[in-house]
Amino acid sequence: MNCVKGLGLTGIFAYLFYRSKAAFIFMIPLALYMADRMEKRDKEKRKQKQSSQFRDGILALSASLRAGHSAENAFRDAVSELSLLYGKEERMTKEFERVTLRTEMNVPLEQAVEEMASRCGIQDIQNFAEVFASARRSGGELEKMIQETVQTISGRLEVCEEIYTMLRGRQYEQRVMKAVPILLLIYMDATSPGFFSILYDTGFGKLIMTGCFVLYLAAWIVAERISDIKV
Secondary structure: OHHHHHHHHHHHHHHHHHOOHHHHHHOHHHHHHHHHHHHHHHHHHHHHHHHHHHHHHHHHHHHHHHOOOOHHHHHHHHHHHHHHHHOOOOHHHHHHHHHHHHHHOOOOHHHHHHHHHHHHOOHHHHHHHHHHHHHHHHOOOHHHHHHHHHHHHHHHHHHHHHHHHHHHHHHHHHHHHHHHHHHHHHHHHHHOOOOOHHHHHOHHHHHHHHHHHHHHHHHHHHHHHHHOOOO
C-alpha cells in the first residue's frame, strides 16, 4: 500500500514538474524512498499501539496475581481482558494467547514470554521478559516486579503522548505547507492552461523546474526530520 502511495506521489511530481513519463521512470527511486519512510512511520505507530496494549495486558496480569492466581492463570486472565478491550484479532491479544498455548505444551512460562518479546521486537516487552525470567528463576516477587514495569512503561508512554500532542499542530502545519506548492501548480494549470509551457518545452525551463523540485524535496526532508523525534 505504501509503495502505491509512493508511486502515486511520484507520478504527481513527474507530471507537475516535468510533464514527462520518462521523468517518472527516473524518479522511481524517489518513490521507493518515500514508501520506505511511510512504512517506517507506520511501523513506529504500530509499536506505540502495541506498547500501550502490552501495558494494559500486564496490568491485568498484576491484578490476577494479586487475586492469588498463578502466573500461568494470570496470563489466561490477561488474554480475556485484552479480548474485551481490543478484540481477539489484535496483535497483543494473540501474543498473550500464544504464551498460554505454549505453557500448555509444557514450555516454561519465562521461555514463552521471551519468545513473545523476540517476535514483537519492542523494547518494553524485551525488558519485561528479562526481568520476568529473572524473578521466576530467583523466586522474586512477580507482582512487585510487574507493578514497577507498568510504572516504567506508563511513564514512557505519557512522555510520548505529551510530545506527540505538542507536535501534532506543527505536523498539521507542515502537511499544509508541503501541499501548498503542489496545489498552486494544479490551480495555475487548471485556470491558465499553457501558462507554464515554456518551463516544460525548453532546456532552461526544465532546469528551473528541476531546481524548484530539488528545493521542494529538500524542504520536505528537512521538515520530516525536524518532527521525527524518538522517545
